[in-house]
Amino acid sequence: MxxxxxxxxxxxxxxxxxxxxxxxxxxxxxxxxxxxxxxxxxxxxxxxxxxxxxxxxxxxxxxxxxxxxxxxxxxxxxxxxxxxxxxxxxxxxxxxxxxxxxxxxxxxxxxxxxxxxxxxxxxxxxxxxxxxxxxxxxxxxxxxxxxxxxxVVGDPANYANPTLRGRVTFQYGDHLHYTVGHGEYQFNVAFSEHSGDSVYMYSDKGLKAVGLIPNTSLDTFAFETFLRPARAVTPAVGQKVVLMNQIGALCVMTIEAVQPEINDASHTPAAVTFAYEILVGR
Structure with a gap:
């Protein structure tokens, strides 16, 4: 009782x-x-x-x-x-x-x-x-x-990774954003569906700027030149994105896979897989 x-x-x-x-x-x-x-x-x-x-x-x-x-x-x-x-x-x-x-x-x-x-x-x-x-x-x-x-789904512990580099599969339909890093090296990034092999990536969850990195650019010291104050970019699988947080630290993400939402007898949630590296000391 x-x-x-x-x-x-x-x-x-x-x-x-x-x-x-x-x-x-x-x-x-x-x-x-x-x-x-x-x-x-x-x-x-x-x-x-x-x-x-x-x-x-x-x-x-x-x-x-x-x-x-x-x-x-x-x-x-x-x-x-x-x-x-x-x-x-x-x-x-x-x-x-x-x-x-x-x-x-x-x-x-x-x-x-x-x-x-x-x-x-x-x-x-x-x-x-x-x-x-x-x-x-x-x-x-x-x-x-x-x-x-x-x-439980909305618990921040389910959508955060405090390490400075890693690989994440994120079901973005369940959460407002994903957090990587911590402290001065923290980045909140949000996603939504764009196409079968690309996503919208938003900067309005605490980022200062975001930018697509051309596939030809490999110079990490040039990454910041691609930053723009735009609200969103649309990276496709294989593309890199540079993020800048509110205190000017940088993070580079690579989109590795995109899973669109599928609504049928067996529901498949929308997800994005990305690798990231926070550029410590930059």
Missing amino acids: AVQLRLLGYTVQIDEAVVYGSSLSNFMREVATADRVLMIVDENYVDRADNLPGSGVAIENRWIREAVDQKPESWLSVLFVDNAQCRLPAWMADKRPKGFDFNSRPDLGQFPGIEQLDDLWRWIEGLPADKAHALPPAVLRERAARIERID
């Missing part, structure tokens, strides 16, 4: 997590300040609360009893399990807290599931019992997973 609630984004304190032999006092202080308290009540819990005043169950019931009158009616609820008669500790007889029936009835093929979790979630959120506009927890979990998958 605690795991399910944590998956929905709640902070859950549970007495089972208290180290064996430790005092329950700190835990019960947390209970008293919680937004919601859910008592998991089976028949054994009721018997211990009513008949064993020195038990942990009885102690936590005293704490809750002292706090409940200063709390809103929605603060305390009860979840019944292995408690077919939905019995409550004696002190709660006049409290009439909201209850959730999580009893299993194998002879009838009845077991608690998503409907009971949905009712529990609605109580936590203070939503009405009427489910005309309900959004079940299963949908929320699916949305949360969808968001996390996108966050």
